[in-house]
Amino acid sequence: MALPKRIIKETERLVAEPVPGISAVPHEDNLRYFDVRIHGPASSPYEGGIFKLELFLPEDYPMTPPKIRFLTKIYHPNIDKLGRICLDVLKSNWSPALQIRTILLSIQALLGAPNPDDPLANDVAQHWKENVTAAIETAKEWTHKYATDTAT
């Protein structure tokens, strides 16, 4: 089946008018599967890091949300060890009027504003609540260790 018009248009616009600090490139052999890179927002513990994610548009997209997961390890109270993201617009608050672009912006914003009160990674959230400074320090270390060019 040919790709729905909407997915083609979204992909074209993502390429033509890219969002600063975000890139999303579809796989050649599967145009529903995107390699995503998000730059850590300035003045966040993730600044300087480039985070890889995978994004998949299910068959009934945009009626159901895209499936997104962090591939780069990240220390964040709303992102768990498997890279799964706790974000309302990816679950119950999804709307077909949202799009890849807005979703990736929301994820970038989530990096800038961790929310330990709605945690996915309990241990990280606990750390964040008990000692913000130390937690942020760990997040910075992880960013440096896993999300920079020098990362192995």
Add this chain to the structure above:
Amino acid sequence: MDRISIEIVRRRTTAGDTPTQLDEELHWRHMIGNLGNKLGHSRVLYGGFLLSAYTMAELGELRYDSELSFKSLSTSGDHFEVQDRTLLARIKETIQNEMECQVCWGLMLDPLTTTCGHSFCRRCVARLLDHANSCPLCRKQLSIRPGATEEPSNQRLRALLESLIPDAVLARAEVVEIEESTTSDRGRVPLFVCGLSYPETPTFLHVFEPRYRLMIRRAMSGDRKFGMVAYNGRGEVQGDLGITQFMQCGTLLHIESMQLLPDGRSVIQTKGVSRFRILDHEMLDAYYVGKTERIDDIPIAAEEALEAAEISRFTTQASDPGSPNRLLSAMSTAELMQLCADFIERMKGASASWLASNFLQAYGDMPNDPAVFPYWFASVLPISEAEKYRLLPTTSVRERLKITAGWVRKVQGMSLGGMAPSANDDDSDHNEENDSQEMPDVTESTDRANLPTNGPSALT
């Protein structure tokens, strides 16, 4: 509209020196009773007819129902026409972009406006309702009935689209028509992956998954047909298709009646039309669509030849023609049918639970047509799905009756104290050249497991 005024302003700065004399011609209502202001406004403006008219309206000198007469004062001739044409093209483009549905990102098709004031294609609203009941743009609850068939279209939007960009509207409608039409006569069949159905036999379905709501809605607006295929629960290879989620052979169903529930679920009653084999498949909006070929029975002459050939070949080996263990292949098609019919009679006499009145109410009484009888039998007899599936690829009545007669033998064998029922006819059937339908051992064990649960006492 904002975008149009932006476009106008942008155009105004480039408007050349093409003066136009504009005279407002008032509607007759304004001519009477308002003696002080009988005359319309009159002005010389620049930028072609469209732009100057817009400017005049903006200045408040052009009433909504007034006519306007133009007279070019340009010395160079028709320069303004070029300007008008370019501006009109730009406005059309702007409107086309503005009229994009926020769900499908295509031109709004049959636009429908919600009570919260947002407009989408009618078909997109219907799909939204399959999943949620809120507006995608503002999340306000929608009060639109499932299917969105009763809501009026937004006539103003529709008129605007159809008068300003009729070609684009037509093109969009055609694309959607091609994308969504899966009419069975073109061999493209939408597939409902669920269970087994048979020709001439009813199937009742409760449709609740969003993708199947959409599929059934599309079928209802088309030829009311869709294909039913069973789950390939054991992950068996399906011919050239490889391992698919569904079995390769299925039944085309016609929707006889549909009851739409208020929450969008529906209960449908269907009747089997014909059998098909899937040659290829793809996804359409989360459900499968198969490229299919029809499976038909061989002509009657060929059927008779097959019968004669088999009987002559197997009668030589057969023992006593009156023996209950007589080879099925040595029996005439009529005898096979009789064997099954006798069995049904006996089971009725024994008040078998699978022949209870509620089953017969749904599937009807036993049909006497040997071509149809096996389908009816499969619908009521509690045996494994794998065994029943064997009926679908058959190409002769005889082949089907042999399968069903085999079931009868098996059930009888079991009720005679659990003897291995396959010892007699199934083994001898292996001698046949065309024995692709051989039953794997697993099937048999499923059979025995299935049978008693569906009414062991009735099988005595």
